[in-house]
Amino acid sequence: MEPTGFEEHRHTADWALRVWAPDMAGLLEQAARGMYLLMGVERRDEPRAERELEISAPDPESLLVSFLSELLFILEQEYLVFDSFDIEAGTSHVSARLGGAPCSAIAKEIKAVTYHKLNVQETSQGLEVTIVFDV
Amino acid sequence: MVALKDFRKISDYEWEIPTSFRHDMRVPVRLFATRDLLEASLDDLSIEQAVNAATLPGLVGHVIVMPDMHQGYGFPIGGVAATALPDGVISPGAIGYDINCGVRLLGSSIELEAAEPFLSDLATALDHYCPSGVGSHGGYPVTDAELDQVCRQGAAWGMKRGLATEQDLRRTEEGGALSGADPAAVSARAKARGRPQLGTLGAGNHFIEVDVVEQVFDAGAAQVMGLQEGMLTLQIHCGSRGFGHQICSDYVAQFQEAVRRYGIKLPDRELVCAPMDSPEGKAYIAAMRAAANYAFLNRQILAHGARQAFEAVLAGKVRNWHLHQIYDIAHNMGKEETHTVDGRQMRVCVHRKGATRAFGPGAPGLPEEYRSTGQPVLVPGSMGTASWVLVGTEGSMERSFGSSCHGAGRVLSRSQAKKEIRGDELRRTLEKRGIHVRAGSLPGLAEEAPQAYKDVDEVIKTVTGAGIARKVARLRPVAVIKG
Numbered sequence: 098m099e100p101t102g103f104e105e106h107r108h109t110a111d112w113a114l115r116v117w118a119p120d121m122a123g124l125l126e127q128a129a130r131g132m133y134l135l136m137g138v139e140r141r142d143e144p145r146a147e148r149e150l151e152i153s154a155p156d157p158e159s160l161l162v163s164f165l166s167e168l169l170f171i172l173e174q175e176y177l178v179f180d181s182f183d184i185e186a187g188t189s190h191v192s193a194r195l196g197g198a199p200c201s202a203i204a205k206e207i208k209a210v211t212y213h214k215l216n217v218q219e220t221s222q223g224l225e226v227t228i229v230f231d232v
Numbered sequence: 233m234v235a236l237k238d239f240r241k242i243s244d245y246e247w248e249i250p251t252s253f254r255h256d257m258r259v260p261v262r263l264f265a266t267r268d269l270l271e272a273s274l275d276d277l278s279i280e281q282a283v284n285a286a287t288l289p290g291l292v293g294h295v296i297v298m299p300d301m302h303q304g305y306g307f308p309i310g311g312v313a314a315t316a317l318p319d320g321v322i323s324p325g326a327i328g329y330d331i332n333c334g335v336r337l338l339g340s341s342i343e344l345e346a347a348e349p350f351l352s353d354l355a356t357a358l359d360h361y362c363p364s365g366v367g368s369h370g371g372y373p374v375t376d377a378e379l380d381q382v383c384r385q386g387a388a389w390g391m392k393r394g395l396a397t398e399q400d401l402r403r404t405e406e407g408g409a410l411s412g413a414d415p416a417a418v419s420a421r422a423k424a425r426g427r428p429q430l431g432t433l434g435a436g437n438h439f440i441e442v443d444v445v446e447q448v449f450d451a452g453a454a455q456v457m458g459l460q461e462g463m464l465t466l467q468i469h470c471g472s473r474g475f476g477h478q479i480c481s482d483y484v485a486q487f488q489e490a491v492r493r494y495g496i497k498l499p500d501r502e503l504v505c506a507p508m509d510s511p512e513g514k515a516y517i518a519a520m521r522a523a524a525n526y527a528f529l530n531r532q533i534l535a536h537g538a539r540q541a542f543e544a545v546l547a548g549k550v551r552n553w554h555l556h557q558i559y560d561i562a563h564n565m566g567k568e569e570t571h572t573v574d575g576r577q578m579r580v581c582v583h584r585k586g587a588t589r590a591f592g593p594g595a596p597g598l599p600e601e602y603r604s605t606g607q608p609v610l611v612p613g614s615m616g617t618a619s620w621v622l623v624g625t626e627g628s629m630e631r632s633f634g635s636s637c638h639g640a641g642r643v644l645s646r647s648q649a650k651k652e653i654r655g656d657e658l659r660r661t662l663e664k665r666g667i668h669v670r671a672g673s674l675p676g677l678a679e680e681a682p683q684a685y686k687d688v689d690e691v692i693k694t695v696t697g698a699g700i701a702r703k704v705a706r707l708r709p710v711a712v713i714k715g
Contacts (some may be wrong), residue, residue, distance in 0.1 A: 106647075108303065108645055108647075109303040110303060110304055111646070112647075145627065158501070163485070164658060170421065173367050173425065182486075203366045203367065205366065205675065205679075206435040206436055206715075208329045208478065209329040209481045210481070211305040211306070211325075212502045213305035213500060213501075215501060229305045232306060232646070
């Protein structure tokens, strides 16, 4: 198995995404890429844009929910989708410099990132989590 | 894992999981299902989620699960749970992100035969007058000050602007406005999302559908509602858009801390909750009601758009193209109601997530015309299959906190649906069967294919067999608009 990645998991009503990476920064990046893919987000090449994010949360799961929710909000409000992730993350804080461009299409909508059975687990390879999105 | 042996059979349509099943259950779980539906539900996590829901503090009676149940997140879709006032909990996840997602049904005296040549144009016009799709804009955008009014006034806000009639409001749950809504309890982010999205359908499983009344089962109730065999009806299924989604997200995040503060232990973080009489609980209730009122107005504006579409296409071509309101009802909501529990009347907060209020004859709050029939219960099927109009009964008041099912219920995962069904083929199949389809996204259409849902007729057989609803009419789709 690749050291970082994501895959869709079976869920009756919503979407479930399993994500793995060596560390929290990688986990956030893979979760973001997987979320965009599930939504069928397509990106223009330019104009390029950057955003800096500082997010604090009481635990890794809340940090993950806040980070992805922030990306969904930026996508909905500014039609901006990121493909470059420069992230520093601990268990309760993330500093991110994100680069991207306007999206040209979104096939499907995510209503929310849920806490359902959300548990960032340590594995021999690093970290792993399954995220359920309400759609 | 829950197995069939863990259920106690009460009747052919009712089953129970006692509190002895798991040590942390506070009340039993009561399921309305045929044996087939019950066995099918064991394939996903819906029953386990119902058992988890039964651990919420302050629960009374049973956690109820409807036959259209399926796995959700935290709380199962098709779940009903009542907590005692004043200090039982309110749980945003037990209401859902799409606060006051619901269904509105409009009736007409337009004969299918007369409208048939114009159905394709009608589908196109509905798609035009009722904006839909991901993040859809172009509906009825409002300013900050107007949004605050919408939060308090709900569908009534549309009266002065020519978007609603007195009959529309009278035939909407709670008259289209819950009291106690407070825009001050709503975040700036929720308002930013809500302002441009008012009057839009969105995407996902939301839809507008033109149906024909295929069969009437209760002529008296159908006459009161203005439903006649062979005539067109219109259904609108949507909710509070990004406004409600953000409110729920905000409070689920805030309540992660609240449960620690109040010493509440839960098996799933999505079930986080707070006592209703706590500052956190009161704030969420005020914000949830604001989202509910937004959703009532949202469906009202879409109904206005649908009326414009009908006029644009059918004026001069049919005798009367008017659409009259039959009812508008929520299926994701938390409501303060009075119910009899263990022989004692008490005030409770009924959480309904993917479950429809189904008040029986004589229940308080129903419009005069529905007092003797019971409240209309609107059960949309999946695209291409039947929808049903039911009414609430004495049985629903006694056994399900005045609630019934809300739809067919998913059975196929979205990933499976995508693998097995192609959106373009599905559209062709539906068109061949005389159902005109307008869809913003073909992959999205595939995920909502009829094959992804249970047999709605089996669901209806269960709720009517159990006596928690009564059949009024069966509807057949002729045009579907999806975001």
